[in-house]
Amino acid sequence: MYILSFESSCDDTSVALLKDNKVLCCEVSSQVKIHSQFGGVVPEIASREHLRNIDFVLNEVLKKSEISLNKIDLFASTYAPGLIGSLLVGLNFAKSLAYYFKKPFLGINHLEGHFFSPFIENKDIEYPVLSLIVSGGHTSIYFSKEPLKYELLCSTRDDAAGEAFDKISKLLGLGYPGGPVIDKIYMENENVKPIKFPMPKISDGSNAFSYSGLKTRFLMEYGKLENKNLNDENVISLIRGAEEGIVNQLLKYLKIFSEKYDPKTITLSGGVACNSLLRRKVREIFEKRFNLGIPSPFYSTDNAAMIGYAAYMRFKKGFRSPLSLNAKSSLEL
Numbered sequence: 001m002y003i004l005s006f007e008s009s010c011d012d013t014s015v016a017l018l019k020d021n022k023v024l025c026c027e028v029s030s031q032v033k034i035h036s037q038f039g040g041v042v043p044e045i046a047s048r049e050h051l052r053n054i055d056f057v058l059n060e061v062l063k064k065s066e067i068s069l070n071k072i073d074l075f076a077s078t079y080a081p082g083l084i085g086s087l088l089v090g091l092n093f094a095k096s097l098a099y100y101f102k103k104p105f106l107g108i109n110h111l112e113g114h115f116f117s118p119f120i121e122n123k124d125i126e127y128p129v130l131s132l133i134v135s136g137g138h139t140s141i142y143f144s145k146e147p148l149k150y151e152l153l154c155s156t157r158d159d160a161a162g163e164a165f166d167k168i169s170k171l172l173g174l175g176y177p178g179g180p181v182i183d184k185i186y187m188e189n190e191n192v193k194p195i196k197f198p199m200p201k202i203s204d205g206s207n208a209f210s211y212s213g214l215k216t217r218f219l220m221e222y223g224k225l226e227n228k229n230l231n232d233e234n235v236i237s238l239i240r241g242a243e244e245g246i247v248n249q250l251l252k253y254l255k256i257f258s259e260k261y262d263p264k265t266i267t268l269s270g271g272v273a274c275n276s277l278l279r280r281k282v283r284e285i286f287e288k289r290f291n292l293g294i295p296s297p298f299y300s301t302d303n304a305a306m307i308g309y310a311a312y313m314r315f316k317k318g319f320r321s322p323l324s325l326n327a328k329s330s331l332e333l
């Protein structure tokens, strides 16, 4: 079956065509250049840009894959969580096509899309799966014993890990998104010793990520520096410390829950899964004992292929969504 899927929950307009669970084409139009001047995504601008781009992105997919819309068997789109104005563009586009061509429609949770993104390039991923979904909006660990069943084990009390990268980058005047720039500085200065950022303590003792303390600490330490030049060793040491502080929290909870739940596979997904230090450390620590599902950077960040993959999994199990399905800004998996 041919599946046409849409993703527009934040600032990427993406359309993909799948034949069953095989991705034939996936196009992404990024708005990063527009939002970078504001240091983050501006929701009103994002939805207008989706409206402007979606038709163009769809036509690229149809042209590249030489398929016409009347051959599509299932239309799918992200419906939650995300920016409402942004979500509505892809969702209404997919629903309208399903209505016009009298074909089924499936609304997909963006997080379920991320959960499946490691499966796109690795069809042999075995359950149970321990999945770290870490992006600009989410930092969560899920345990999935069998397909389409999810248990949320841990999430963030305040900021998401990607948000911490983005805020630090904004403070340093390095623009949006922050993760790739900070990561680059980290990797290019392996000789500079990182400042230690303490692991946060959650007051009620529960397992949760927390990044607001790290951000405040960064702000304080940076404020104290006399020389704020990006080439200065003290600034680099602070940046390298922040990256390690962010990544160490992710590793801490992956260790705790992999011990406790003993999964067959550990997967990463979301924009922060592109992080070089995280990828390296996860391989070093977990590769011997667990299978790993680490997607290429293209499928780690937001894309419609992961939404199409999740739609395929749900369609097989008999799921269908009504055309009355509405967008939701927040929703757990």
Ligand code: KG4
Binding pocket: 010, 134, 135, 136, 137, 138, 161, 162, 163, 165, 166, 177, 178, 179, 180, 183, 270, 271, 272, 273, 274, 275, 276, 300, 301, 302
């Ligand atoms: O999944 P994604 O494309 O969109 C959301 O759903 O948020 O993730 C974007 C986030 C941004 O916060 C960005 O700074 C972060 O992913 N990111 C990275 C890297 N590449 C992107 N964070 C750390 N290291 C990277 N290499």
Ligand code: ZN
Binding pocket: 110, 114, 135, 270, 271, 301, 302
């Ligand atoms: Zn995402």
